[in-house]
Amino acid sequence: MKVGDERSQVVVSDLKRTQIAMYAGASGDFNPLHTDEPFATRVAGNPTVMSHGMLVMGMVGQVLTDWVGTARVRRYRARFQAPTWPGDTISVTARVEEITDVGGERHATVSVEATSKDGAVTVLSGSATVVVP
Numbered sequence: 001m002k003v004g005d006e007r008s009q010v011v012v013s014d015l016k017r018t019q020i021a022m023y024a025g026a027s028g029d030f031n032p033l034h035t036d037e038p039f040a041t042r043v044a045g046n047p048t049v050m051s052h053g054m055l056v057m058g059m060v061g062q063v064l065t066d067w068v069g070t071a072r073v074r075r076y077r078a079r080f081q082a083p084t085w086p087g088d089t090i091s092v093t094a095r096v097e098e099i100t101d102v103g104g105e106r107h108a109t110v111s112v113e114a115t116s117k118d119g120a121v122t123v124l125s126g127s128a129t130v131v132v133p
Contacts, residue, residue, distance in 0.1 A: 001108055001132045006095040007067050011059040011114070015051060015088045023055040050083040056090060056124050060114050063092045068130045074107065078126030088116040090123065099132060106132040 012019070024030050032039035033050055040049045057078050064073055084090060091114065098109040107129050114124040 001068075001096055001099070003096050003099060006093060007063060008091065008093045009063060010089060010091050011063065013089045015084060015086055015090065017049065017086045020049060020051045020055065020086065023052050027052065027054065029054075046083075048086055050085055051088075053080040053124070056080075056084055056114055057126075059090060060092050060094075060112050060124055060126070063094050064110065064112070064128050064130065067094065068133055072131040072133065073128060074131065075129040076126070077128070078112070078124050080124055081122045082116075084116055084123050088123075089118075091115050091119065094128075097127075108132050 020034055024035050029052055033044055033046070034052055035049060037049055040046045060078065061073075061076060064076065092112065094110050094112045096108050097111050100107050100109075108131075110128045110130055112124070112126045112128060113122055115121060116123050
């Protein structure tokens with residue numbers, strides 16, 4: 001692992017409402033924005049239900065753990081930029097920005113970005129600190 005190394009992958013193609021509903025059940029987050037079509041459209045003015053931000057954050061996190069393993073992740077932060085909707089395809093890019101020595105370990109700062117709409121919309125951006133394998 002060195003500065004400039006990058007991983008990109010599609011983490012979900014055609015996000016399904018069932019995936020959103022299953023995440024609601026797993027997380028206990030049954031906010032009607034995620035689960036109730038009439039509420040999401042009429043009350044909130046959305047085109048449909050939206051996925052949970054934490055569902056997307058988990059998908060992005062999977063790219064990191066597939067790359068370095070779960071035990072090497074020291075910190076992971078994200079900012080939700082835009083909602084994701086049923087039917088979206090979400091792509092993730094993770095890139096090594098910096099490597100430093102911290103307490104006898106080599107740490108990499110990795111930027112992460114998730115996009116939808118063929119890369120036109122950033123839905124999540126963030127960073128992680130990982131121990132260099």
